[in-house]
Structure formats: C-alpha cells, structure tokens
Amino acid sequence: xxxxxxxxxxxxxxxxxxxxxxxxxxxxxxxxxxxxxxxxxxxxxxxxxxxxxxxxxxxxxxxxxxxxxxxxxxxxxxxxxxxxxxxxxxxxxxxxxxxxxxxxxxxxxxxxxxxxxxxxxxxxxxxxxxxxxxxxxxxxxxxxxxxxxxxxxxxxxxxxxxxxxxxxxxxxxxxxxxxxxxxxxxxxxxxxxxxxxxxxxxxxx
Amino acid sequence: xxxxxxxxxxxxxxxxxxxxxxxxxxxxxxxxxxxxxxxxxxxxxxxxxxxxxxxxxxxxxxxxxxxxxxxxxxxxxxxxxxxxxxxxxxxxxxxxxxxxxxxxxxxxxxxxxxxxxxxxxxxxxxxxxxxxxxxxxxxxxxxxxxxxxxxxxxxxxxxxxxxxxxxxxxxxxxxxxxxxxxxxxxxxxxxxxxxxxxxxxxxxx
DNA sequence: GTCTATAGACCGATAGAC
DNA sequence: GTCTATCGGTCTATAGAC
Numbered sequence: 426x427x428x429x430x431x432x433x434x435x436x437x438x439x440x441x442x443x444x445x446x447x448x449x450x451x452x453x454x455x456x457x458x459x460x461x462x463x464x465x466x467x468x469x470x471x472x473x474x475x476x477x478x479x480x481x482x483x484x485x486x487x488x489x490x491x492x493x494x495x496x497x498x499x500x501x502x503x504x505x506x507x508x509x510x511x512x513x514x515x516x517x518x519x520x521x522x523x524x525x526x527x528x529x530x531x532x533x534x535x536x537x538x539x540x541x542x543x544x545x546x547x548x549x550x551x552x553x554x555x556x557x558x559x560x561x562x563x564x565x566x567x568x569x570x571x572x573x574x575x576x577x578x579x580x581x582x583x584x585x586x587x588x589x590x591x592x593x594x595x596x597x598x599x600x601x602x603x604x605x606x607x608x609x610x611x612x613x614x615x616x617x618x619x620x621x622x623x624x625x626x627x628x629x630x
Numbered sequence: 631x632x633x634x635x636x637x638x639x640x641x642x643x644x645x646x647x648x649x650x651x652x653x654x655x656x657x658x659x660x661x662x663x664x665x666x667x668x669x670x671x672x673x674x675x676x677x678x679x680x681x682x683x684x685x686x687x688x689x690x691x692x693x694x695x696x697x698x699x700x701x702x703x704x705x706x707x708x709x710x711x712x713x714x715x716x717x718x719x720x721x722x723x724x725x726x727x728x729x730x731x732x733x734x735x736x737x738x739x740x741x742x743x744x745x746x747x748x749x750x751x752x753x754x755x756x757x758x759x760x761x762x763x764x765x766x767x768x769x770x771x772x773x774x775x776x777x778x779x780x781x782x783x784x785x786x787x788x789x790x791x792x793x794x795x796x797x798x799x800x801x802x803x804x805x806x807x808x809x810x811x812x813x814x815x816x817x818x819x820x821x822x823x824x825x826x827x828x829x830x831x832x833x834x835x
Numbered sequence: 836g837t838c839t840a841t842a843g844a845c846c847g848a849t850a851g852a853c
Numbered sequence: 854g855t856c857t858a859t860c861g862g863t864c865t866a867t868a869g870a871c
Contacts, residue, residue, distance in 0.1 A: 460746050462667040466861060476842045478863075487861065516833075539744075540804060541665050580826075580834045586812060587823050588832055590805045597804065599745055600795045607791060618792050621785075626831030627793055628721075629785045670850060683853075683854090692851065838870090845864075853856085 445483055445493075448473050453494040456536030461491055461545065488548035492555055494536045498529070499558035506565055515573035519592065522566065523623060524616060526596045531605065531612045535596055563589060595623065650688055650698075653678050658699040661741030666696055666750065693753035697760055699741045703734070704763035711770055720778035724797065727771065728828060729821060731801045736810065736817045740801055768794060800828065 451472040455464045466487050470477040484490045505525050509518050529535045538545060549555050570588045573579035579588065600622075604615045656677040660669045671692055675682040689695045710730050714723050734740045743750060754760050775793045778784035784793065805827075809820045 458746070460744055462744070463746060465859085467859095476840095477861090478843080479841060481862070482840075537746075539665055539667065540807065541663075541668060577834050579832055580830065583823065583826065583832070584814070586814070587805070587809065587827065590808045591827050591832065593808075594803065594805050598799065599802065600792070600799050602745065603795045603798075604792065609789070609791070618788065621788065622792065622796050622828075622831070624831050624833045625785065626827070626829050626833075627784055627788065627796065628829045628831075629782050630835065671852085672850075682851095686851095686853065690852090836871105839868105840870100841868080842866095843864105844866100846862085847860105848862105849858105849860085851856105851858090853854105 441483075444473075444475070448475075448480065448483060448490070449493045449497050452490045453497060453534060453536050456491060456494050456538070457533050461538050461542065466490070486548070488545050491536065491538060491545060492548050492552050495538070495549065496552065496554045496558060498534075498536060499555065499562065501529075502526075502562055503558060506562065514578065515569040515576070516578040518569050519566065519573060519579070520620065520624065523592055523595050524620060526592075527598070527601060527616045527619060528612075530596060530598070530601055531615065537597055566592060591623070595619070646688075649678075649680070653680075653685065653688060653695070654698045654702050657695045658702060658739060658741050661696060661699050661743070662738050666692075666743050666747065671695070691753070693750050696741065696743060696750060697753050697757050700743070700754065701757065701759045701763060703739075703741060704760065704767065706734075707731075707767055708763060711767065719783065720774040720781070721783040723774050724771065724778060724784070725825065725829065728797055728800050729825060731797070732803070732806060732821045732824060733817075735801060735803070735806055736820065742802055771797060796828070800824070 448469070451469055452464075455469060455472065464487075466480060467477055469490065470480050473480070480490070484493060502522075502525075506518075506522065509521055513521070526535075566589055567585055570579060570585045574581040574583075574585070574588075598619065600619055601615060604610060604618070605612070610618065653674070656674055657669075660674060660677065669692075671685060672682060674695065675685050678685070685695075689698060707727075707730075711723075711727065714726055718726070731740075771794055772790055775784060775790045779786040779788075779790070779793075803824065805824055806820055809815060809823070810817070815823065
C-alpha cells in the first residue's frame with residue numbers, strides 16, 4: 426500500500442466532510458419540521474439524495490444523526506456568542522442570544538427532540554462534542570447572568586439557573602409557533618412580543 | 631329483545647363509565663410521563679388491566695385515547711375556573727390559573743402531546759368536547775386578560791392573544807421539569823420561581 | 836485488477852388495528 | 854391472538870476510481 430499523498434487525502438476528506446454537512450443539514454431541517462420520532466432514516470437518505478446504507482457509514486444510528494444536528498446548532502450558537510461586541514453589556518448580550526434563538530426557531534432551523542426519549546438522552550450525554558458545547562454555552566451565559574444581576578439589570582432574586590433554563594426554553598417555546606399560525610404578526614413582531622413577555626413579564630411596569 | 635329497565639341501564643352505564651374513567655386516567659398518566667409517541671396501546675391495556683380489544687370497544691384509535699385525556703384535563707381546568715371566588719380581581723384569577731396549570735404539570739398529571747402530529751391534531755379538531763372546552767376556557771381567560779389590561783394590572787401593550795398563549799404554554803414549560811431534575815428546589819418553590827419569571831419578567835423592577 | 840462506496844433489496848421487531 | 858404496515862438496521866451485488 427502506498428501512503429496516500431496529502432492532496433488525495435484532503436480531497437477525500439473534503440468529500441466526506443461536504444457530504445456529512447449535507448446530511449446534518451437535512452437532519453436539522455427534518456428534525457425542526459417533524460421532530461425526532463416522526464423523522465425516518467429513509468426520509469433523511471431520500472432528502473440528502475443518497476442510500477440509507479451510506480448514511481450508516483457516517484452515523485451509526487438515528488440517535489447519532491440527531492446528536493450531530495444538535496451539535497451543529499450549538500456550534501452556531503457558539504459562533505453567535507463570539508460574534509457579539511466585546512463592549513456590550515451583559516444584559517444586551519443575553520437579550521441578543523434570546524433573540525437569536527427565537528429567530529432560528531421561527532426560521533424552521535431549530536431541531537426539536539423529545540425530552541423523554543432515554544436512548545436519545547444517553548447518546549447526547551455520551552457525545553463529547555455535545556456536552557462540551559452545552560457546558561461552554563452555559564458557562565458563557567451563566568457569567569453574563571451573574572454580572573447582569575450584580576449590576577441590577579436582571580432580577581437578582583432569581584437563581585441564575587432559573588434564568589439560564591428560561592433562556593434555553595426559548596428555543597422550543599410553542600408560543601412562537603402558535604403566534605405564527607395565528608398569522609396576525611410578522612416574524613419580527615412575534616420575536617419582539619415574546620422578548621417582551623420574557624424580559625418584562627406579563628404585568629404592567 | 632326486552633326493553634332494559636332503567637335500573638339495568640343505569641348499572642350498565644355506570645360500569646362503562648367507571649371503566650372509561652379508569653382508562654382515561656391511565657392514559658393521562660402515561661401521556662404525562664412518556665408522551666404520545668412513546669406510549670403504546672398495549673401498555674395502556676396492561677395498565678388498566680383489560681384486554682387490548684376491550685380498549686378498542688371504548689376508543690376507536692390511539693388518537694382518540696389521547697383526545698379523551700385532553701378533554702379530561704380541560705374539564706378539570708373548567709372546574710377550577712368555576713371554583714375561583716367571584717370577587718377576585720382578573721389578575722388574581724389569571725395568576726391562580728397559571729399556578730394551577732404548573733402544579734398539575736409538576737404532579738405528573740399533565741398529558742403532553744407532540745404539537746407536530748397532524749393526525750392527532752385532526753382528531754382533536756374534530757372532537758366537539760375538546761373544541762368546546764378549549765373555546766370556553768379561552769373566552770373565560772380572554773375576558774380576564776382584557777379586564778386586567780383595562781385596569782392596568784397586565785401590560786396593555788401586549789395583544790391579549792399573546793398573553794393567552796403565554797399562559798397556555800405554562801402547561802408544557804420544560805423549565806419546570808429541568809428545575810425539578812436539578813433537585814435544588816421544592817415543587818412549591820419551582821412554581822413560585824416560574825410564576826415570577828412569567829409575570830414579573832427576568833429584568834429587575 | 837483491485838478496492839472502496841453505493842444502491843436497493845431484505846430482515847426482524849414492534850405497534851396499531853380489528 | 855392475528856394481521857399488516859412501518860421502521861431501524863444489515864447485506865450483497867455492482868459500478869467506478871485508481
């Protein structure tokens with residue numbers, strides 16, 4: 426066996442990477458519009474335009490497909506976090522993240538997983554990419570939350586964990602979908618309205 | 631065929647009703663703890679302690695089982711609405727309903743349905759009991775929302791529909807489940823915290 | 836000519852329906 | 854208790870790159 430030249434290797438790797446990206450994009454879209462249970466592996470293969478067996482060359486199970494999609498959105502979230510201006514206030518950063526999350530969901534690009542599926546949970550927990558991303562995002566947000574509370578722009582009476590979970594929950598808030606179905610507001614108006622209920626609350630100020 | 635005596639009919643009806651109540655209670659519990667997709671009809675039959683065929687005597691499909699559970703919680707909600715003191719303020723009533731909804735969810739008695747399943751949606755929409763209950767609850771809450779906004783206790787800048795959907799969404803808020811898993815707070819504390827984020831918002835007042 | 840990746844048939848299990 | 858459909862996962866023959 427000859428050692429493959431760097432060029433050859435890079436080309437093959439590029440091919441693999443490109444295809445994997447296409448797979449993950451399809452999975453992401455299908456997870457967003459149908460959810461994990463309703464999404465079938467055959468469907469994914471058909472959507473990508475490859476055979477099912479080829480899928481299994483890349484990902485050993487349906488759970489791993491979903492996991493890859495989750496890792497992808499988390500990477501996107503991390504990229505967004507890094508793109509925020511360094512001189513912005515903690516509250517502005519937190520608001521920007523919440524807004525971004527809702528925009529992704531309204532754009533139909535937020536994969537939705539059932540929170541009860543245990544085999545899926547196990548796969549996610551075993552994935553270093555997923556867990557590392559989750560922890561890094563949580564740490565980043567956690568720091569901003571505590572800073573915002575210290576300077577009084579976020580309610581200091583709330584445990585930071587409650588604030589963190591409340592922000593995460595915006596990624597799967599059914600209110601966005603319901604308001605979109607109602608058809609009375611543009612996507613941007615919907616985001617503004619839910620941002621208001623989230624940060625200002627339902628009561629008058 | 632003899633015409634059945636009133637006593638006999640009432641007895642038979644009672645039996646049917648009792649069994650149906652048992653079925654719906656099992657379905658409700660299973661829907662709450664596993665969700666619609668993960669719940670199997672065999673499981674329901676085993677839980678009730680009857681044959682699967684008997685289930686189909688009562689409910690023609692899995693979707694109808696779920697629908698019956700939804701009608702049940704809606705009845706419970708309507709009963710709760712009627713139990714509220716007549717002299718309470720609109721805001722107090724709204725808060726009481728939100729609190730009740732979260733308590734039901736934390737007690738593991740809130741059936742959770744996938745919002746994307748179209749055959750399930752179709753079954754719900756066709757059910758007069760479900761739709762009537764939903765409309766009645768929405769009307770009741772809608773009246774309180776507008777009254778609360780008129781007297782300035784709820785933010786009048788929010789469309790009433792947004793407030794209504796935000797309240798409904800508390801029935802499936804994943805923050806409750808996450809906080810419960812974290813194990814740092816009692817159920818009552820969790821409800822208080824989420825009530826605070828919902829009505830007062832994340833920002834300081 | 837060899838070797839890899841693919842396409843598409845195929846299998847076993849499971850769940851809904853009757 | 855059976856029947857059928859579907860889905861996750863596997864197997865094999867083949868096409869094409871080198």
